[in-house]
Amino acid sequence: MIFKLVIKLLVLFLCSSTSISQGNNGFIYNGFQRANNLSLDGIAEITPNGLLMLTNDTKQKTGHAFYPNPIKFKNTQDGSSSSFSTSFVFGIISEYPTLSGHGIAFVIAPTRGLPGASASQYLGLFNISNDGNATNFVVAVELDTIENTELGDINNNHVGIDINSLRSNLSEPAGYYQGHDQIQNLTLFSGLPMRIWVEYNGVAKQMNVTLAPLNLEKPKTPLLSMWIDISPFINQSMYVGFSSSTGSVFTRHYVVGWSFMLNGEAEELDLSELPKLPRVVPKKKSRFLTMGVPVLILSLLVLTLLGVGYYVRRKRKFAEIVEDWEHDFATQRFHFKELYVATQGFKEKELLGTGGFGRVYRGVLPSSKMEIAVKRVSHESRQGMREFVAEIVSLGRLRHRNLVPLLGYCRRKNELLLVYEYMQNGSLDKLLYDQNASFLLSWNQRFRIIKGVASGLYYLHEEWEQVVVHRDVKASNVLLDSEMNGRLGDFGLARLYDHGTDPQTTHVVGTLGYLAPEHTRTGRATTSSDVYSFGAFLLEVVCGRRPIDPQATSESLILVDVVYNWWKKGNILKVVDQKLGNEYVWQQAEMVLKLGLLCSNSEAIARPSMRQVLLYLEGAVALPDLSSLGISANGVTFASRDGFEDFAFSHSLSSSSAAESSIFGGR
Structure with missing residues (x-):
């Protein structure tokens, strides 16, 4: 008897020391260090300090994390959907301060994991074949950091409510309300922890989504408020969890803490127990710059004289034709220097092929690290060039999943350079x-x-x-x-x-x-x-x-x-x-x-x-x-x-x- 009592006390002690609690209608994770019961797939993992990391520094991958037990979302008597409330803290850390991977979605799905889902713009939720299918039975709230015009995205930093499709039923730029009408913008991939509340009233048939920085209380006015009956879009028993994906930019998506409650308000997260996100550390300053400034100034005076000739030659090397009418197309025009650096000086090893009108090179834009293909087209006559460039810029506005995006152009001497998005698997x-x-x-x-x-x-x-x-x-x-x-x-x-x-x-x-x-x-x-x-x-x-x-x-x-x-x-x-x-x-x-x-x-x-x-x-x-x-x-x-x-x-x-x-x- 004494031995059994000791065992029971030990179990109670362990349960009280963990940051996880569970009940019939809800659960809470104040960090995930002891969350061995979560169902993970793809590249999702739990870090040693208790962060749920949905994606790592890997391109074109997906990650899922689901609560292991199904939740009965529908009332057995009338088939209507129950109310629910969930809150979680998340963070998105990109390798670039102005460019991110894709995003995170809170998901209500019929299965743990989403088989066949694609990465990139599909957020690990759907793929090109089933996006928009009524048989998906998926309700999601997306935190999206890439603008995909073919999916109707409003910008590259928005929150949306999705029903069976990534074409959001309702979306708004990421932010939160101070008072009832003053909104403050938030950058989802800032690397800072943020908190989101998703609440559905099964009686009023209303879904609210509220976003705020971690250190603020929940705003009184939600960012999104939508009248919708979700009962036709879900089964009686569903799974809840998270989905995320990466594209061409290394991005890590984290969930720091999570609580959920059916037919009630989700339990408040204990912010003091939550693990810390990795710091976004700026690059350290060179010791040469901090300790050798006098030497640098002296060197610059000498090098300035030597560099004048080099500068003149380089300026001629990268000279471009820019006429007054081209100012209308400034946003679609690339600098020749940018394309020259991207293709490593149009080296033969970057040559993809040769056609009737010119040669095509692979390149990587130095600013965004985006892969491109550059076609160099010779033109001896200026006749009709303005009309031709106008058409090229117009074609650059084409947006369809089965067209290669034409990103822009550059003119230099007797050359026209057309810039396309690079396609990995060739022709x-x-x-x-x-x-x-x-x-x-x-x-x-x-x-x-x-x-x-x-x-x-x-x-x-x-x-x-x-x-x-x-x-x-x-x-x-x-x-x-x-x-x-x-x-x-x-x-x-x-x-x-x-x-x-x-x-x-x-x-x-x-x-x-x-x-x-x-x-x-x-x-x-x-x-x-x-x-x-x-x-x-x-x-x-x-x-x-x-x-x-x-x-x-x-x-x-x-x-x-x-x-x-x-x-x-x-x-x-x-x-x-x-x-x-x-x-x-x-x-x-x-x-x-x-x-x-x-x-x-x-x-x-x-x-x-x-x-x-x-x-x-x-x-x-x-x-x-x-x-x-x-x-x-x-x-x-x-x-x-x-x-x-x-x-x-x-x-x-x-x-x-x-x-x-x-x-x-x-x-």
């Missing part, structure tokens, strides 16, 4: 044709890339403020990001015109095998000519060969003819890339091949729009029977009856592209 054609490629593109990856490029083209043709005709859709201009998403790039040949107007006649530019026959006749590039190029691209991706193969026999020279002939024989799947073997979905492959023939019709009026193409690819609309459309060999070949065949054979196929793009590096 699609390298993975299709390079025998030394590190891996084989699976069918699922190919089909996802096809749908992504179609979505990007639809955005260019119909969703943006102007119509954008790309004029060079092909595999070498499709780049793959870190998650193998297909992104259409190289807008050097693109043309813009207003919706409802007709495109102007221009020089015929593009790549043999992708050029629509009417474009070669009239010089007028349209959305329909882009669809024709997309048709050639579809066949290229499925068949694993170029639209024109100079090594093939005359019967197999033109890919669209080969596909058409096998379709006519009733065995169209014969043309599927042999490298795939039988590892593909034959229904999808057959549909894409037939869609490629439909888009390759020599009559522009017979081609579908990109809106229709997307519906076919998503399976929302059945593809029409090609036989019923009366498609013939003349209807899908490269307009041999118009003399195009002679044009194709009279040019060197090895240099047929007017804008051959290797834009953004290999794996």
Whole structure:
């Protein structure tokens, strides 16, 4: 009996000495040093001093931490959601004072962890496929430090309420109220601890989110207040926890303490027990600067005389052309010196590829450490340069997950430099044709890339403020990001015109095998000519060969003819890339091949729009029977009856592209 009593007393002592307490309806963690019961995944961990570190200094990763037991959020009688209250202290520490990784989200989810969730802008909550799905059953409050316009973010420092999607139902810039109407801004990634309260009233159907510095009491006015019934968006039993992710910037996301209560107010955290965040220590001053100032001044006097000549030579080296009209585009203009340093002086080891209009280099911007690709384009004439730069700047405003962002430009002497976001996995054609490629593109990856490029083209043709005709859709201009998403790039040949107007006649530019026959006749590039190029691209991706193969026999020279002939024989799947073997979905492959023939019709009026193409690819609309459309060999070949065949054979196929793009590096 005495022994059992001693054991009980010891257990009570340990429970009282820990910073964790739990009950039927709530729990509290005053630090996480003894929180062995938390469910962690990804890169989340508990530090020796009791901090819950959701992410570390790792790029493109996710971290999750969930309370281990499910919580019954719904009343069993009427199915309505119960009230709840939670409060936690967090801190976000970035390697840069003005740039952060992504953010933290408090999550109510149907499972511990979020399988398949992506990093970067998806915050470890969703991925490109399920973001916005009603079947997610996820309610979250995000603390986001990156502005993603495709998700509707208001800025790069905001708090939002999310229901099944990262497109917030309600969001506000991070801050807190002093009084009822005076708001004070807060920087989420300042490295300082902050406290947040999330409260839901199940009777009034209202959710409030309040933010404040750690040393202040809870403000009376919440930052966000939203009338919403969350019961349709949650199950009866749910898990609560945190999710976070990193992008291209090293960032650590911490939770310092956490309390939660169902049908009541969460217990107050004991601030005296909370562990300390790591200090954001500024770089130490050089001993040379603090102790050798007199010597430095003397040295500067001598070096000034020697440096005058060097300065003059360097100024000439980095001289740029800046005319008065360019002041309107100042925010999109890069300094040549910045690009020169980023590419290490445009060294050969940074060269990604060479195209018809110039060479492309990889670089890292010295200020933000962002990876970029710089295309150097020669221009001998200033005629039309103002209009051209205006179009480049306009294209820089394009924002879509399946387009390579054009960040800006620079002009110097007889050069125009275009700056793009760098794509880690290089161009699609390298993975299709390079025998030394590190891996084989699976069918699922190919089909996802096809749908992504179609979505990007639809955005260019119909969703943006102007119509954008790309004029060079092909595999070498499709780049793959870190998650193998297909992104259409190289807008050097693109043309813009207003919706409802007709495109102007221009020089015929593009790549043999992708050029629509009417474009070669009239010089007028349209959305329909882009669809024709997309048709050639579809066949290229499925068949694993170029639209024109100079090594093939005359019967197999033109890919669209080969596909058409096998379709006519009733065995169209014969043309599927042999490298795939039988590892593909034959229904999808057959549909894409037939869609490629439909888009390759020599009559522009017979081609579908990109809106229709997307519906076919998503399976929302059945593809029409090609036989019923009366498609013939003349209807899908490269307009041999118009003399195009002679044009194709009279040019060197090895240099047929007017804008051959290797834009953004290999794996």
